[in-house]
Amino acid sequence: MSKFQKKQANTKQQVPTAAMPDIIFMLLIFFMVVTVLREVELQVRVDFTRAENIEKIEQKRLVSYIYIGPEIMGGGQYGDTRVQIDDALVDDIYAIRRLMYDKLMEEPRLIVSLRVDQQSEMGIVSDVKQELREAGTLRINYSTLREDGAVPM
Amino acid sequence: MFLKKRAREVAEVPQAGMADIAFLLLIFFLVVTTIDVDTGIGMQLPPPPDPDQEPPPILERNLMNILVNAQGLILINEEPASLGQVQQLVMDFVDNENRAQDPNLSQSPRQAIVSIKTDRQTPYEIYINMLDEVIGSYRQLRNEAAQREFGITYREYSNRVSREDDIIREMYPRNISLAEPDPGS
Structure with missing residues (x-):
């Protein structure tokens, strides 16, 4: 009996923590690479609509967004439908x-993602689409x- | 005496806090990261029309006209239809060669063009639902063709071959024309 006790007393009870910073750094670097800090x-207002036959955009860095929806006036009020590109509302369509066109020159493989509010009318969406055709940014x-219940493509 | 003191100095930076700093940064990036995938319906717009060039002639039987008004009512080739019927109608129209061989429907899937036209007042949601149905019927056709030819789903097939070698895509090209909307009432 005393033999067993002696053996147990000899084992180390501590988990080695020397490599912990390395593991943390690895995770850190992963998240740093994944993060896109450009929101x-x-x-x-953009309330997305839903669809079944959709595809994923794999290369997020190629994407440029155009937002179309009613302008947020504050206090729960919404104004007319406007177009927003990057941080600014576009006055002249x-x-x-x-x-x-300038964006296309910077990134020839540009994909334009149209984020349109589901209540917006097709008229303004179509106007934006015509402008995109003129600019030559044809991938949208x-x-x-x-x-729910959709199958990936 | 001075010499003795100098010899005692330790030239090491304390490293115990390093893990904490790394943790702090890690938590910051964890909170900031949004791993949401962008999903949507991908389309290729046509280049702007050339005023000197006439549009190529299209046989009327190769064109399927879908009209959607502001109330979401649908007209397909002048006849009213419901959203649930659209998928079957588009499939019959596009794949007419291998199905009913109706002389009023398309000659071949490659020549078939589906045109979607809306009013300016049509809500975006209704338009997307319509486009979704049309794309769904093309997907169904491609799926059936892949099952017939290779015994696998189109998704598996397209993962195996490059875009240029994709004969199913060539068989059923997505010729969807998004016409400019009517001014409407």
Whole structure:
């Protein structure tokens, strides 16, 4: 009996913690790489619509967003439907042409993601689409959420 | 005496706090990160129309006109339809060659064009639902073709071959025309 007790007393009870900072750093670097710190402040309301036959955008760095929806006036009030690109509302719809053309020159494989409020009317969406055609940014994506029961493509 | 003191100095930085600093940064990035995947319906817009060039002639039987008004009512080739019927109608139209061989529907899937036209007042949601149905019917057709030819789903097939070698995609190209909306009433 005393033999067993002696053996137990000899084992080390401590977990080695020397490598812990390395593990933490590895996780840290993973999250640093994954993080995209470029969120814009929305000035229009965008309630996504849902669809079944959707696809994922794999290369997030190629994506440029256009937001279309009713302007947020504060106090729960919404104004007219406006177009927002990056951080600013676009007053002149014909300015989209030049804005998007400049973006295309920077990134030739640009994908334009249209984030449109589900209540917006097709008229303004179509106007924006015509501007995109003129700018030459032809790859677009209608941003939608996944409908329940949808199968990935 | 001075020499003795100097020899005692230890030239090491304390490293016990390093893990804490790393933890702090880790937690910051954990909180900031949003791993949400962008999903949506991908489309390719046509280049702007050339005013000098006439649009190519299209046989009327190869064109399926879908009209959606502001109330979400649907007209397909002048006949009213419901959203639930759209998928079947589009499949019959596109794959007419292998199905009913109706002389009023498309000659071949490659020549078939589905045109979606809305009013300016049509809500975006209704338009997306419509587009979703049309894309769904193309997916169904491609799936059936992949099952027929290779015995696998189209998704598995497209993962195996490159985009250029994708013969199913070539068989059923997604010719969807998004017409400019009517001014409406």
